[in-house]
Amino acid sequence: FITSKEQFHAYLRAGGEEEEKEEKELEIQGKLYLAPLTTCGNLPFRRICKRFGADVTCGEMAVCTNLLQGQSSEWALLKRHHTEDIFGVQLEGAFPDTMTRCAELLNRTIDVDFVDINVGCPIDLVYKKGGGCALMTRSNKFEQIVRGMNSVLDVPLTVKIRTGVQEKVNVAHKIIPRIREWGASMVTLHGRSREQRYTRSADWDYIAECARIASPMPLFGNGDILSYEDANRAMQMGVSGIMIARGALIKPWLFTEIKEQRHWDISSRERFDILKDFTNYGLEHWGSDTQGVEKTRKLLLEWLSFLCRYIPVGLLEHLPQKINERPPYYLGRDYLETLMASQNVDDWIKISELLLGPVPPSFTFLPKHKANSYR
């Protein structure tokens, strides 16, 4: 029987009212997070990174409206490999109703540890519709998206942002406390603006300031990490963890280097074996028929456009390699090392032929990330 006002209130809290949702927490303090990477961050690539020590992985950005329309190629982006033990998916969209609907659908249909909103995407196609980075300037819509998605998800909701849209006009520090209030469990900050793209270095002092402001909500820092020294410096900035994008594409063994605090002078043979494993994972994932072989080849070539930027430790004058340094032409210590350092698409195709056989007649390839064909 209810005999007091307190009991009556307790009764209301327990059942009379809608039950409060449990606090959603993401246990990823100090972890190494492989960034969501459109095209390159496919499942076979993520398997490679997991083997080298990536802790957290995320699917490639999926477009909310494509998911709602039932496009199977978009749903394929949400697949998880069983080795991905802390795995999230990333959504892009511009409107609270579609994003919330989509989150509801994902909540019912897929098994993930978190859902991330892409509020960093700089590309025109997304930005002009009000999605990606544009949400940083549409705070009402942004709020409704975070609140809406959070109310329907049983897993934590995270948000990936940039410093702002314009260079020199940082707004992340103003938005972060609000994102926390709206109920997000974590923020990842890429220390560059939309305008800046990849020019100049990520602003880690600003990331540090934002990490302080975000507390007690965890903030992951992202930008320019290519060595364990870079990672150590980043961790000293007071972030909860670090996210790595191009560094993982250029040298997926970076996760091992960070965990073992060393430089790994990896041989060309060992690197070739990584490519062999990727090829096998690709054929397993996309199929070993002609279509699967060519899909695997295309994604291998996309990856090779980053891998060729690795400079072997044994050849460096100054350790460690910096992500924005472009080396002069150099010869490797063996034929394979020289071939892997080539910036020439024809040489990437040659590597793909060593693994997947000859390319079909009149085959051409242009890397998606044009920033990499820096010839």
Ligand SMILES: Cc1cc2nc3c(=O)[nH]c(=O)nc-3n(C[C@H](O)[C@H](O)[C@H](O)COP(=O)(O)O)c2cc1C
């Ligand atoms: C090929 C490529 C694809 C990317 N795709 C995504 C994506 O789908 N979602 C996203 O939030 N960021 C994406 N990014 C941005 C990265 O996640 C990361 O924020 C950025 O590259 C800075 O980190 P880095 O200096 O370690 O490369 C992409 C970056 C690259 C190079």
